Amino acid sequence: MDVAKEEKTHVGEFQTLLLKLDREQEKELAEGKKEVDELTK
Numbered sequence: 001m002d003v004a005k006e007e008k009t010h011v012g013e014f015q016t017l018l019l020k021l022d023r024e025q026e027k028e029l030a031e032g033k034k035e036v037d038e039l040t041k
């Protein structure tokens, strides 16, 4: 469980870097959220 928790932090780090460095990421993040929302409603 400790490793799983660390990996969640790594996801946050990677996402933060993408949002800072990749101009497309904000749009793609929203696109991904929309797809998951539609699949899980």
Ligand SMILES: [Fe+2]
Pocket (backbone or CB within 6 Å): 006, 007, 010
């Ligand atoms: Fe990791």
